[in-house]
Amino acid sequence: MTGHEERLEHEFVEHGQLYIGGELTQPSGTDVIEVISPHTGEVFGRVPHAAPADVDRAVAAARRAFDEGPWPRLPLDERIAVVTRIKDAIAVRHEEIARLISSENGSPYSWSVLAQALGAMMVWDSAITVAKNFRYEETRDGALGKILVRREPVGVVAAVVPWNVPQFVAAAKLAPALLAGCTVVLKPSPESPLDAYLLGEIAKEAGLPDGVLSILPADREVSEYLVGHPGVDKVSFTGSVAAGRRVMEVASRNLTHVTLELGGKSAAVVLPDADLATTVPGLVQSAWMNNGQACVAQTRILLPRSRYDEFAGALTEAAAALVVGDPLDPATQVGPLVAERQQRRSLDYIRIGQEEGAKILTGGGRPAGLDRGWYVEPTLFGGVDNSMRIAREEIFGPVICLLPYGDEAEALKIANDSDYGLSGSVWTADVAHGIDVARQVRTGTYSVNTFSLDMLGPFGGYKNSGLGREFGPEGYGAYLEHKMIHLPAGWEA
Numbered sequence: 001m002t003g004h005e006e007r008l009e010h011e012f013v014e015h016g017q018l019y020i021g022g023e024l025t026q027p028s029g030t031d032v033i034e035v036i037s038p039h040t041g042e043v044f045g046r047v048p049h050a051a052p053a054d055v056d057r058a059v060a061a062a063r064r065a066f067d068e069g070p071w072p073r074l075p076l077d078e079r080i081a082v083v084t085r086i087k088d089a090i091a092v093r094h095e096e097i098a099r100l101i102s103s104e105n106g107s108p109y110s111w112s113v114l115a116q117a118l119g120a121m122m123v124w125d126s127a128i129t130v131a132k133n134f135r136y137e138e139t140r141d142g143a144l145g146k147i148l149v150r151r152e153p154v155g156v157v158a159a160v161v162p163w164n165v166p167q168f169v170a171a172a173k174l175a176p177a178l179l180a181g182c183t184v185v186l187k188p189s190p191e192s193p194l195d196a197y198l199l200g201e202i203a204k205e206a207g208l209p210d211g212v213l214s215i216l217p218a219d220r221e222v223s224e225y226l227v228g229h230p231g232v233d234k235v236s237f238t239g240s241v242a243a244g245r246r247v248m249e250v251a252s253r254n255l256t257h258v259t260l261e262l263g264g265k266s267a268a269v270v271l272p273d274a275d276l277a278t279t280v281p282g283l284v285q286s287a288w289m290n291n292g293q294a295c296v297a298q299t300r301i302l303l304p305r306s307r308y309d310e311f312a313g314a315l316t317e318a319a320a321a322l323v324v325g326d327p328l329d330p331a332t333q334v335g336p337l338v339a340e341r342q343q344r345r346s347l348d349y350i351r352i353g354q355e356e357g358a359k360i361l362t363g364g365g366r367p368a369g370l371d372r373g374w375y376v377e378p379t380l381f382g383g384v385d386n387s388m389r390i391a392r393e394e395i396f397g398p399v400i401c402l403l404p405y406g407d408e409a410e411a412l413k414i415a416n417d418s419d420y421g422l423s424g425s426v427w428t429a430d431v432a433h434g435i436d437v438a439r440q441v442r443t444g445t446y447s448v449n450t451f452s453l454d455m456l457g458p459f460g461g462y463k464n465s466g467l468g469r470e471f472g473p474e475g476y477g478a479y480l481e482h483k484m485i486h487l488p489a490g491w492e493a
Contacts, residue, residue, distance in 0.1 A: 065211025421462030
């Protein structure tokens with residue numbers, strides 16, 4: 001820990017109104033959401049809990065703004081100008097945003113600055129680039145003559161975001177939706193609703209027209225009411241597989257468009273020629289990022305038996321050296337989990353892993369001296385078999401598995417033997433060979449000798465990791481409908 005003078009403060013934050021249609025308004029009910037500090041276990045924030053009647057108001061405002069308002073009808077350059085002001089304001093206020101999110105969900109402040117705040121700014125910036133270069137209309141030679149193909153905004157979007165990277169995921173949905181000309185009802189998680197108010201304030205100051213954005217903190221029941229609302233044209237959801245299945249089921253009643261970004265159990269494949277000095281720091285960063293609360297985390301590390309002891313020893317030493325503590329302390333590398341239930345979940349899986357026969361190499365309990373808050377030690381299991389629950393189920397905590405393999409064919413088999421397919425990586429001295437390995441792993445995002453997520457390319461998952469893509473033109477296109485117009489014979493543009 002650093003000295004007290006360098007530590008940021010957890011400040012109490014309270015909001016008494018809801019952001020509906022661009023204005024702060026009184027909620028329909030009296031229920032509130034108490035935001036619990038994962039560091040102390042005490043209440044440090046409070047916001048209204050949106051009710052179904054508030055959803056009705058927000059969707060009605062979004063519907064009017066889309067059907068009758070200026071936003072979908074503005075020239076693209078004017079929408080880009082508003083979104084650019086949002087992006088620039090996030091850049092200016094990134095430290096404030098990072099501090100608030102760290103207080104909400106326990107992300108280490110140093111990581112929050114880069115990923116929670118500046119990462120969100122990069123998502124907005126990349127979406128602007130995609131929107132500028134996207135083809136919204138083209139003429140084709142059809143089988144029966146000339147046709148005009150148009151892409152038009154899909155309509156009212158329900159964007160449901162999780163607590164682990166709330167601004168980053170909100171940007172992944174809001175930026176393309178707004179640039180395409182859609183209107184949005186944003187539903188933040190009850191664990192992290194405070195930063196969404198900052199976003200509403202920024203959008204208002206940027207000149208986003210009334211009705212285009214509403215923000216409704218709420219629990220699962222109200223979320224379900226939102227995604228099943230007949231006034232919603234598209235749902236974009238990020239969260240667990242179980243919740244994603246339910247979202248799809250509810251939205252299907254209205255044949256609502258759905259994009260789902262769900263869980264992961266990603267495999268990092270370390271090939272026999274990998275360099276220890278560069279691979280181990282890269283793996284530690286990509287495995288324990290955001291306290292292990294990342295769907296793309298490299299939670300299964302596959303090691304060749306020929307070098308297993310060497311890599312396992314180095315990874316154990318590196319994991320044991322991670323600094324655990326107050327998320328607002330700049331020295332902290334691993335903070336608390338978001339809630340007591342997540343702490344209990346990780347500790348339960350640690351017990352399960354031991355019962356299954358895996359060996360704890362480091363960690364395995366609560367950190368010494370941190371009796372308050374939802375802390376779990378960075379934990380590394382060795383000798384894990386891919387059939388074990390700790391290797392197959394998403395833990396969403398700081399619990400990582402080492403799996404030995406014989407030859408490359410076995411490594412590929414283990415990597416692909418998963419219900420998930422969201423992310424992954426390969427570590428090797430031969431980049432061309434690493435690319436060949438990447439082609440053989442059935443997962444939506446892959447990295448060679450690094451972990452990265454590029455917002456100009458498609459992001460999403462195979463199998464239970466989701467449906468559709470975010471980022472890049474592929475993600476942008478999900479907020480647009482396709483229209484074909486048949487042209488008369490002899491017509492020329």
